[in-house]
Amino acid sequence: MAPHARLRRQSLRHRAGDQSTWCHLHGVTSGEHMTSPSMALPLPATGTPDISDMLRAGREHYRRGEIRHAIAVFQVGLARAATASIGVAVDCVADLHAALANAFMLCDDIASAGEHYKAALRIAPHLVACWCNLGIVHQRSGQTQDAIALYLEALRRNPGHRPSRTNLVQALVATRQFAIAKTLLLELLEETPEDADLRSQLGKVCFELGETEEAVAQFERAVAIAPGQVENFYWVGAIRQARGEQAAAQAAYALAAQVHPILRRQATKSPPAFRALALFAPFVGNTPVEFLFRDCAYQTSILSLLPGSEPDLALLAREADVVVNLVSDADQGAEVLPLATAIAHSLGKPVVNDPAKIQNTTRDATALALADVEGCRVPRTIRVAAGDGLPDGLKLVFPLLARQAGMHGGDVFEKLDDAAALTAFLAAHADHDRYVIDYIDYRSADGFFRKYRFLFIGEDIVPYHLAIGDDWKLHRDATDMAHHAWMQDEEERFLRAPENVFGMARYKALQVIRDRIGLDYFGIDCGLDRDGHLVVFEVNASMLVHDQNPEFPYKDPYIRRIKVAFDGMLARFARGN
Numbered sequence: 001m002a003p004h005a006r007l008r009r010q011s012l013r014h015r016a017g018d019q020s021t022w023c024h025l026h027g028v029t030s031g032e033h034m035t036s037p038s039m040a041l042p043l044p045a046t047g048t049p050d051i052s053d054m055l056r057a058g059r060e061h062y063r064r065g066e067i068r069h070a071i072a073v074f075q076v077g078l079a080r081a082a083t084a085s086i087g088v089a090v091d092c093v094a095d096l097h098a099a100l101a102n103a104f105m106l107c108d109d110i111a112s113a114g115e116h117y118k119a120a121l122r123i124a125p126h127l128v129a130c131w132c133n134l135g136i137v138h139q140r141s142g143q144t145q146d147a148i149a150l151y152l153e154a155l156r157r158n159p160g161h162r163p164s165r166t167n168l169v170q171a172l173v174a175t176r177q178f179a180i181a182k183t184l185l186l187e188l189l190e191e192t193p194e195d196a197d198l199r200s201q202l203g204k205v206c207f208e209l210g211e212t213e214e215a216v217a218q219f220e221r222a223v224a225i226a227p228g229q230v231e232n233f234y235w236v237g238a239i240r241q242a243r244g245e246q247a248a249a250q251a252a253y254a255l256a257a258q259v260h261p262i263l264r265r266q267a268t269k270s271p272p273a274f275r276a277l278a279l280f281a282p283f284v285g286n287t288p289v290e291f292l293f294r295d296c297a298y299q300t301s302i303l304s305l306l307p308g309s310e311p312d313l314a315l316l317a318r319e320a321d322v323v324v325n326l327v328s329d330a331d332q333g334a335e336v337l338p339l340a341t342a343i344a345h346s347l348g349k350p351v352v353n354d355p356a357k358i359q360n361t362t363r364d365a366t367a368l369a370l371a372d373v374e375g376c377r378v379p380r381t382i383r384v385a386a387g388d389g390l391p392d393g394l395k396l397v398f399p400l401l402a403r404q405a406g407m408h409g410g411d412v413f414e415k416l417d418d419a420a421a422l423t424a425f426l427a428a429h430a431d432h433d434r435y436v437i438d439y440i441d442y443r444s445a446d447g448f449f450r451k452y453r454f455l456f457i458g459e460d461i462v463p464y465h466l467a468i469g470d471d472w473k474l475h476r477d478a479t480d481m482a483h484h485a486w487m488q489d490e491e492e493r494f495l496r497a498p499e500n501v502f503g504m505a506r507y508k509a510l511q512v513i514r515d516r517i518g519l520d521y522f523g524i525d526c527g528l529d530r531d532g533h534l535v536v537f538e539v540n541a542s543m544l545v546h547d548q549n550p551e552f553p554y555k556d557p558y559i560r561r562i563k564v565a566f567d568g569m570l571a572r573f574a575r576g577n
Contacts (some may be wrong), residue, residue: 021163022171029382051081051092058099067106074100094124101133110137128154132164139167142556144174149354162188169201175550178182178208198225203235203552212239230260234304237282246283248540253282255304256295261311264300265293272299274574277320279355281336285329285406285542287353287521290558292545292566298574302326305336305343317347321574325353328522328541330362331406331433352520353541361517363387363405363435364538369516376528378536379438384426384435397438402426405433408542410473415439442472442527449474451537452494452501453547455523455562456514458569461507462496464523464545465555466491482551495558506534513539520569 054077061070074096081093101116114137117130124130135150148171156163165188168517174180185202189195203218216239222232233256240249269272278293280286280302293300301319303311305327327333327340340355367381383405384390402425404412412429416422426434434540443449451474453464468487481487494501502510506528513524513536523543527535545562549555 020139020167031570051077051084051089051096054080055092055096055099058096062099062103064510067103071100071103071107074103079297079370085548090123094120094127097123098127098130101130105133105136105406110140114141126157128158128161128164129426131157132161132167133162135167135171139171139174142553142560144171144550147171148175159396166198173201173205173208174548176208176548178205182209194225196222196229196232199225200229200232200235203232207235207239212243215239216243227259230263231255233260234263241283249282253304257304257306257309260310261303262316263304263311265296265302266297267297268295269297273297273571274321275299275301275319276322276324276570277316277347277349278302278324278326279305279340281327281340284327284332284336285408286326286545287328287541289326291547294563296567298567298570303343305339311343313343313346316343317349320349322570323347323349323351324372325351325355327355328353328358329406329408330359330365330540333358350576351360352570352573353522354519357518358541361519361522361540363437363538366517367536370513370536370539373509373512373516375505375531375534376513376536377440379440380422381438382436384434384436387430389426390422390436396422396436398422399439401435401437401439403435403437404429405435410475410520413473415472439472440529440535442529444528449527451476451525451527452498453523453525453543454498454510455521455543456510456517456564457521457564458572459561460565460569461510461514462565463495463558464543464562466494488552488554491552494552495555502528502534503532506532509534520573557572 020442054073058070058073058077061067061073077096078093078100081096097116097120101113101120104110104113106117114134117137120127120130121134131150131154135147135154137147138144138150139147148168151168151171154161155168155184158164158355165184169181169184169188172178172184172518182202182205185198185205189198189202192198199218199222203215203222206212206215206218206251216236219232219235219239222229223236225510226232232302233252236250237252237256240252253324276290276296276298278300282304301316303316323344325340325344327337330337333340337355337359341359344351344355348440360366362383364381367378370376370378371380379401382391382394390396396419398415398419400417400422401413401415402422403414407413414421416425422436442451448470449472453466453476455462455464465476467474467479468484468490469479479487481491510524517539519541522539522541523545524539525537525543527537529535545559547556547559547563549559
């Protein structure tokens with residue numbers, strides 16, 4: 001597996017939530033005091049409108065954190081300006097719109113904020129901060145390309161505007177334009193070389209560009225500058241692991257766990273809706289949560305399970321309303337899952353994806369559990385222990401598939417045409433357990449292969465993607481779908497109405513699969529053969545879900561639906577229902 005793919009699948013990619021920099025009034029930078037101010041400031045007399053007084057009064061509310069009162073005053077000011085025939089300075093009206101937009105931003109009403117930024121710019125297009133903030137509105141709405149254009153407009157008017165430059169970096173990263181993002185980050189770091197946040201961002205960009213040595217150097221520099229920034233410690237360990245530097249990775253993770261045993265991410269609201277404790281194990285397969293744990297109304301605390309670690313269970317219990325087990329690969333995690341089980345069960349909190357249940361999700365175990373599901377074709381899966389050969393008397397039908405246990409994607413996974421090829425494969429990977437899997441031809445009538453991915457989230461069954469290609473070993477990111485509109489149209493129809501593709505019978509089979517696997521969050525990769533049977537390829541909690549799809553913007557609302565369902569499921573667990 002390529003280093004970037006391995007790191008996504010086998011370790012947490014710690015990334016902070018929205019870090020967009022926007023321009024506030026009078027230095028107010030958070031909405032922590034937005035609730036129920038005690039008393040409003042007196043408004044100007046209603047006889048002759050003095051819009052500048054209204055603007056000053058609203059700004060004073062804003063400065064004091066009384067955001068709702070500020071909104072009311074700004075709105076009254078705009079209403080008076082609209083009814084005044086003469087004597088109203090247009091710049092003052094533009095400032096009212098901009099101030100009102102900023103207040104709406106603090107209330108997370110980005111739609112209203114966007115309308116007022118636009119109104120301000122229609123009157124006063126020189127307001128660089130409004131171009132920048134309007135870019136943030138578009139970026140938060142999933143319109144990242146539009147956000148890039150708005151940041152560039154701000155920079156056209158003021159090339160040195162730092163918030164627009166830093167926000168442009170984030171937008172470029174979101175659209176996977178890493179080379180340009182790196183250039184901008186290097187320019188920013190020339191101005192402020194001791195900025196740990198920029199070093200961390202540059203480390204992530206270098207990682208995405210495959211420049212892993214430079215990525216480690218940037219994260220290590222960030223650690224030296226700001227040792228309180230926890231995620232940088234874990235990035236060093238994760239990248240060294242991806243580079244195959246096991247000893248260095250273990251040392252990095254051990255240092256991270258020693259300095260920051262728990263990686264905490266604050267909620268987007270205060271107080272948080274609830275607190276989630278996640279159990280994460282370096283060096284084994286974990287549920288990818290970079291997307292799922294981003295921009296959460298709840299606090300997340302991530303505990304790394306390392307050999308010999310003895311976490312303070314009483315402390316963990318006090319700061320967790322729900323435990324989320326991320327150790328997801330039953331093969332890779334065989335040694336650590338009992339530890340995760342003991343910790344999860346000792347805390348006395350609801351547990352998502354109980355580690356004891358994960359132990360029952362090896363490929364051979366799931367094939368056996370689902371073998372008799374009506375309407376399904378589940379390939380026979382035989383586990384061959386490390387050092388062993390095939391059991392005697394085994395009847396094989398070629399071609400068949402063979403793969404190394406604990407691997408995902410297309411790594412160490414081959415279609416073999418005869419016994420000699422199978423024997424050679426087993427011998428080449430004799431140091432590991434291996435799987436021998438019946439091959440099912442799932443090619444559609446038009447000659448293409450189709451692989452569908454669903455996520456099971458509590459009671460919900462949510463589509464994630466459709467991969468279409470001309471090879472049996474099918475991976476969404478390796479397809480040529482970006483160049484075929486008909487493939488994209490078909491995927492969008494599947495995401496919009498999966499029941500039209502799978503029908504009632506296949507949906508019933510998916511429900512049976514959900515109940516038999518018994519996890520709270522997991523995924524399935526499956527196909528449909530020419531007779532309409534559901535062909536099961538893989539069922540586990542290790543499947544990647546991300547929202548970086550700049551070439552396929554139609555996917556965005558459906559992927560956000562997964563995030564909403566996941567957050568809702570955790571909230572129900574935290575409430576105990």
